[in-house]
Amino acid sequence: MRKLSYALYLIFIFSIGLQAQTKVTGTVYDEMNEPMPFASVYFKGTTIGVTTNENGKFTLSSDTTQKVLVASFVGYTNQEVVLKNEVTENLKVKLTIGQELQEVVIVNKPKKHLSKKENPAYRILQGIWANKKKNGVKLAKAYDYERYSSVSLGLSNLDSVFLRKIVGSGYDSVAEIVKEERRQNKFIVPVYMKETNEHVYGNNLLNKERIDMEAERNTGLNQRGFIFDRISNTFTTIDVYEDDIVILNKAFVSPISTRGYGVYEYLLKDSIVEGGKKTYHIYFFPRESADLVFEGSFKVTDKNFALTEISMRTNKNINLSLVRNLYFEKYFETVNDTMYLPTRDYYEGDFTLFTKNDDEKGFYVKKNLVYSDYVLDQPKEDAFYDGKIVQTRGDQFDKEDQYWKSLRASELKTEETRKVIQDLKSNRKVRSVTDIITVLSSGYMGLFDGVQVGFLWQLLSNNNVEGLRIRAGLRTYKSDNDRFRAMVYGAYGTKDKKFKYGAEAKYLLSFKPRIVVGASHLDDNLQLGGKLIETDELLPKNLNTNVIIGRGENYFLSRVKRTSVNFDFAFSNNLHLNVSSVHQQIKAADPTHFSIDYADPLTGQTLSALTDYTSNISLIFTPGRYVYGFGVDQKLGTTLYPTIILKYIRGNKGVFGGDFDYNKIQVSVNKPIFLSNFGTLKTNVEFGKVFDAVPLPLLNPVTADQTFSVVPNSFSLLNYYDFVTDTYLTAHFEHHFNGLIMNRIPLLKKLKWRSLIFYRFAYGSISQKNIDMNRSFIAYQAPSDKVYSEYGFGFENIGYGNFRPFRVDFIWRNDFTAVNGKQSPGFGVRFGFIPEF
Incomplete structure (x- = not known):
């Protein structure tokens, strides 16, 4: 897994952004031509807006055509700019003093941390904390709505020279499509996109929620068996009302957390009456720039203290590696004049390998969520919420293109992105790079169609018994969703001059319920003194002989000849029952240095080898684990999750030559x-x-x-x-x-x-x-x-x-x-x- 994690980061040169219909970059200045940090910039008549950074610069995009951009700041007259083109770069906007708000509270950013009594933002935070459980769909007895999601990956910060090297003769067609994604004369080129459309049903009286997948489609390199799906799940749905937001296995303190005042500085910029409602605009900044917190702003209503929008990003000095920036936006709309429901979320991750510099090439992960068609207070039968649609095939939710075009979320303009991805899939240079990524991420490389050679990370090792150990193997592989998978390996020690081997085969017998049968056989040296609890009895997952340089002496190896049959039944992705039978013959690998001698219980005779036959049953519970894929080998997300294992082992004397009757239990809790x-x-x-x-x-x-x-x-x-x-x-x-x-x-x-x-x-x-x-x-x-x-x-x-x-x-x-x-x-x-x- 550590090798796989390393390879995952090498994939970081790939990522994508969705294509915007209108995009503007520029700088806001005051009357003295000084850049204005934290000015508001938005498209007129929309909730789409950003704030300028510390240098007064901004980048603003919309999925639909926008004609007017507005810049504003407390005490200054709003400035409107008519946009002549869909893409406008290096726009300069000047604000002049003179704006009068209906009600204004001006608070300068404190030079020191203000006490709760000194800071007027604290009263508003108290209101949010008191009402955060009274906002959103939880106010309704029942609810259902549509949720569209698109996740895209791609290369970022590419100049035209680099883009030409990648796409070659296809440059003109690709550049024509991705030009809408230009940012400071850089290109973002998509390589993979996944779209889903779900229907969410909930009943707050029963405290139950049901999510039905209605449609799903994947476009790009992931279809060739890569692990981009792991990267695409960088972002789960973020609830800013939670005190802590877990991203990348790190807990970030939410800006509206009850503990937020200890790690954030808050600035109440203004309060404005809009549409007859008073709205506060509050900015937040990290007290310590390297901590796992955000900076940005949010708007909140006066009476029920519900968020209407929030934007936040990580500070450039944050103590995260491989991350250049994380950025989030969330928007809410009012229903029945009291209930605020989410309408759209936008998440963006910007990753680089070497530096956080803006000019370094890297990758983007972008996720769009669109919520629509809310129906409130119309509960269904109680039994309905216990129902569940289980996905058992990769093509189970395929829909025609017309379906996707009919969605409200089609305004995100994903068709252009899909066209670029389809073109890149057949690009020879792109495929050669992704083939290298496959080798590094899996440890296997293609030998011929359907067969791979590996595992590269176990090619060489060393121990006192075998000396230099050379190991190589083959496995069948056509796609991630293979129903059958087999592998075989051989190993040879230069010191003991003995050959070892192992083989394993698994087959997905049933999709629903998910049942996997497998069998294995090995004749190899194992380090039983370093063995961890295992959830199946096929080929060992913990190879303690796989060491280049070790401490002390390692003669304590056992020569094991083992045959096993394994049956795995999945009650769900995160609850498995595993049943196996194992027959093994064990003796010391080097009897001159290590012995397993024992006295025969009946005769007292000293024996140096044993035969063992066991029946094993394990229950494995992994709540919160993300599992994906529909083949015999499913893949796991990178999110940390608990694991609970209950295992019973029964030794059977006289069965297939077994020497001992015994009972053994193991319990493991990892959290x-x-x-x-x-x-x-x-x-x-x-x-x-x-x-x-x-x-x-x-x-x-x-x-x-x-x-x-x-x-x-x-x-x-x-x-x-x-x-x-x-x-x-x-x-x-x-x-x-x-x-x-x-x-x-x-x-x-x-x-x-x-x-x-x-x-x-x-x-x-x-x-x-x-x-x-x-x-x-x-x-x-x-x-x-x-x-x-x-x-x-x-x-x-x-x-x-x-x-x-x-x-x-x-x-x-x-x-x-x-x-x-x-x-x-x-x-x-x-x-x-x-x-x-």
Whole structure:
């Protein structure tokens, strides 16, 4: 997943913006020809507007043709400009003193943070907090409405020379279409777009909501099996009324949060009577520019304190990597003179790899949401809200072009964008670049049609038993939605001169309910002392032999010959039942250095190998996880989510040669906790117990890690098999401050590092009957008398410019005495390559 995350960021050179019908860029000046920051600029007769930045500059666009632009500022006469062209650049607007408002409150931006009593904006914020649960569709007994969404990706900030290199002979046709997206003589070129139209039904008395997908279409490179869908889900629907807004796995404090006054400066610009209603216009600014907050403005009504519009963006100094800017707009309309409902949302992400400079090429992600056809207080039958339309095929909601043209949202002019994307799909240079992206993101490269070679990230590794390990494999792949998927790999060690292999096949037996059957077979060396809990019993997901440079000695490998059959039943995308049968033969990979010897329970004879046959059942619950795709291998979004696993393992003696009857349970709870501007706490708690006497490979070693990498949910300063238990409890707590501390330390804050702290512990026991069975080199030791713990701190977001994927941890442990080989260190430094925002 870390490799996949890294590859995801390489895709950031691709993105898109929707095409505007009218676009204006320019600067607002005062009578002294000085730029005017925070002036309002909008299209006359609309709610489409922006504020100028600190240099008085603005960029304003509309999806429909606009003829008049208006600039205004408190105490100045409004200036109207007639637009002669659909695209106007470098417009200069001058404002003169003299405007008289019906009611004006002028508040200068304070040089220091004003107290709640001093700032008139605080009273308005109190009104918003008191009424925020009384606004929107929640005021109605029942509601339904249409929701159209378009998400587009594309290259940004391209000049004509660069554009010619990409599209070659197709430059003229592409440039003609994308010229409406020019911004400061730069081009934005689309490569992918996804559109959906949904019908939303809700009943507030029942507290239920039903969302029916009515239509969906995808255009662009994603249809060739890429992972652009993960990027397109950068933005979920944002509710500014929530105290915290989670974006890119970071919690941003909303400007109207009840905690907002601690992190924002508020400026009440004016109050104007419009349409017989008094509206306040409030600006907000970060108190600390690097914090995860926004800057912008919102308008709010006087009586019910409902938002009529809000625009906000991230500060250029914000402590986020790979992000140049995030920008959001939300608009609301009044219904029955009291209820304000959303009409349109606009989200935009601007990402770059190296710097935040305005002239660097990068990518855009843009999302438009249009809400229409509201019907209020007409509830349906109670049972209706429990219904659900399940999507089981990628083409299930395909509609003809005429359907899309009939939508109210067709005013967004997406047809031109789709035409450019279709042209680029067949462009040889674009396809060659995206092929490289596929290799980097998946670790596989095409060998011939339907077959890929890989996994590239496991090509070379090293351990004491095998020496240099060389591994390569093949997998079937036609598209992301393949119903059947198979893979095979082979590995060879230059030291032991032995060949290893593994194979796996899976088939999507049923779309609804979703049922997947699979089988696997391997004959390979595995590190059972570093094994984490797994949700299926196919080929292992955690390959602890895949290490280039390790700490200490790693002779503790087991040679495993294993055959498994797996059945996965999905009650929903986030609730799975997994049933499997596993037959395995286990012995030590290097008996001269490592032994799994045990006494036969009946004869007392010392045996050095075992046969194990188990029946396993697991229940996996992942609330909030985003899952997409309709093939045998579904894909996961990048949003953090909880994971709860309940697993029962039953050993069966005498079945297919099984040597032991035993029962084993494992429980794992992994949960991220967003703590607003205080950061994110990642927690993992795991419990396991073996109820019967079994040899070493079937027990529960405390998960150790002998690499120099940051490996989640493992103990960095333990050697493999330092602790062996039949009953254990482990917990890992890791708090990421997201810059809260480092942003406030002079000089150090320029580094843009982010701090973290962690604590983890292991507690467990080993029964006397398991100790008595042991005849191996391993002496059984468990953290029963004293909890074993590791703790420390670290820094992440280390790098250069806008690319900061590195992390370093400083780790200590409590005292314990190793009884199996070398003493593990009491202090260590670990490094991670974990690209994230």
